[in-house]
Amino acid sequence: MFNSSSRKLxxxxxxxxxxxxxxxxxxxxxxxxxxxxGAYNADGHLSLEQFRRISGDIVYAKVLWTTFKISLLTALFAVGLGFPVAYFLSQISDRRRGKWMIWLLIPFWTSYLVKTFAWILVLSKTGVLASIAMGLGLVDDPQALAPSLSGVMIGMVHAMLPLAVMNMLPIMRGVNAQLLQAAETLGAxxxxxxFSVFLPLAAPGMAAAGLLVFITSLGFFILPALLGTPQETMIAQLxxxxxxxxxxxxxxxxxxxxxxxxxxxxFILYDKLVGLSSLSGESRSAVRNKNLPGMNGFLIVAGRTLGRAHAALGPISASVRGLKIYTVVLIALLSLPILVVLPIAFTDSPFLAFPPKGFSLRWFxxxxxxxxxxSALLRSFGVAVVTAVAATAxxxxxxxxxxxxxxxxxKPMFAVFLAPLIVPRIVIAVGLFYLFARLGLVGTNLGLAIGHTVLAxxxxxxxxxAALKRFDWRLDDAGRILGASAFARLRTxxxxMMIGSVVAALQIAFIISFDELTIAIxxxxxxxxxxxxxxWDDMTLQVNxxxxxxxxxMVVVIAVLVLIPTFFKRAEQA
Known part of the structure; x- marks a missing residue:
């Protein structure tokens, strides 16, 4: 009935x-x-009335423009600020890189709500920055940076910058250092x-980072709702x-x-220009060069122009020490909101102020x-455990x-499994709400676990x-030759051999569920x-x-979860 190739497929x-x-x-x-x-009106008849309403009202056009503007600016700033960090991490040893990544992952996996709450404490009129400015006598009547566009951009770039770094890093690590040495041998x-060798080869990673940051930002509503004004309203809020x-x-x-x-x-434009495979850490230089024929020439000219100032620029741009200082400063800024929350959690005052007054454990x-x-904590923990197991399996x-x-x-199968990452989260949440309303799953733990598993x-x-690509399949072949079944080889x-990666997958899925708000709403x-x-309910009513x-x-829980896989990776390497 089926030929040999069909059976293998x-x-x-x-x-x-x-x-x-x-x-x-x-x-x-x-x-x-x-x-x-969306194709039906309020009376249930097939109609384009809703789309005509969107296109015919200038308010919705402004919201769409604001959404794209903020998302694009977030992607540009996140990739631009994160590039030196990713480059520095790609140039150091695996052991040192692992230690640096811990400090990057903790701010990344810290809840958006926690980071937003911290930025409210930092940027508000009575917050940390205003208090320091007044204490130093720099201003008499400080202006708040939140709510404002500046506050939204600070919060979104802070939230997305680690994601940009982690997407650029794998491709940067794959750049062959011998190519740079060859260029220098030839006189460059x-x-x-x-500019002419490393940057073109690292470009797919930058594009992948920009894409994921942009798509993720399209569905944001927490940060613009709490750090912005009505002028910064994004489409997810509507x-x-x-x-x-x-x-x-x-x-x-x-x-x-x-x-x-x-x-x-x-997403389609990205796949045409760069290639979907770059999202998993692979480069498609052939396609990139075909679609962007003038890019390499531009980069070579830029490199030669900056090369004339090599005596002044070189020691800074090429020095690992200079990049290390930049990375330390940036990670310190990423950790700033966490450090701000720490003392305020122990304040004795019922009001938020900096510096906090007194010491008390009353809020804990x-x-x-x-x-x-x-009840909320136990529900989140239980749903996250189920999500972690289901998503990993x-x-x-x-x-x-x-x-x-x-x-x-x-490629098509990878696109299928990657689709929930590409589609804005708010779209998935609304779709699940419609489906679960008919299935009776709204308000149930099963409905939450299903939704979180889709995201994870x-x-x-x-x-x-990535783990299976590094796996030595000769060991699996040996087990098969000795008569072990497919399940036995997977289990034994x-x-x-991949315990560290499995634990990392469990960790990621757990954190995604534990921190998820959009589907929960x-x-x-x-x-x-x-x-x-x-x-979210408490923050929208009164910050306390x-x-x-x-x-x-939540920060402590996330920090512990981030550290756990490192122990399993050491055991895997041993």
């Missing part, structure tokens, strides 16, 4: 079948729900070699308002459809003995298939694909919140020191 596809079915039901169907719902100085306040589901679906179409258009007591907070199967499939199938699968797949050879229900949802105590607890 089916066999290679089998491990990914559960994840394909899962994403089909809980990702593709919700997205289709949005497309379908370090600046010319950097979607939430359309559902929670206006109860207009078709209009919310139409807004989500516009956001989805824009994200897909950007309010958190630990509050039935509302404890599904993602591991998908990664196994991607390493076994023929090259012609690898792409991260697990990317993590496990593959998983023990739509799916968690009104009776029992998750911890991020409870924080209890939030500082909750934020500090």
């Amino acid at each position: 089916i066999k290679a596809m089998l491990p990914a079948l559960p994840s394909i079915v899962f994403l089909l039901c809980f990702f593709c169907v919700p997205v289709y729900e949005i497309l379908q719902t 100085n370090r600046t010319v070699a950097f 979607v939430i308002s359309a559902i929670n306040e206006l109860f207009n589901l078709p209009f919310a679906a139409a807004l989500s459809t516009v956001l989805l179409v824009c994200a897909i258009a950007v 007591s309010s958190f630990m003995f509050s039935p509302v907070w404890q 599904l993602g591991l199967g998908a990664a196994l298939s991607l390493t076994r499939l023929p090259a012609t199938w690898t 699968i792409p991260y697990v797949v990317v993590t496990m694909v 050879i593959q998983l023990p 739509f799916v968690s229900g009104g009776l029992t919140n998750t911890l991020p949802k409870q924080m 020191p209890t939030l500082a105590a909750v934020s500090l607890v």
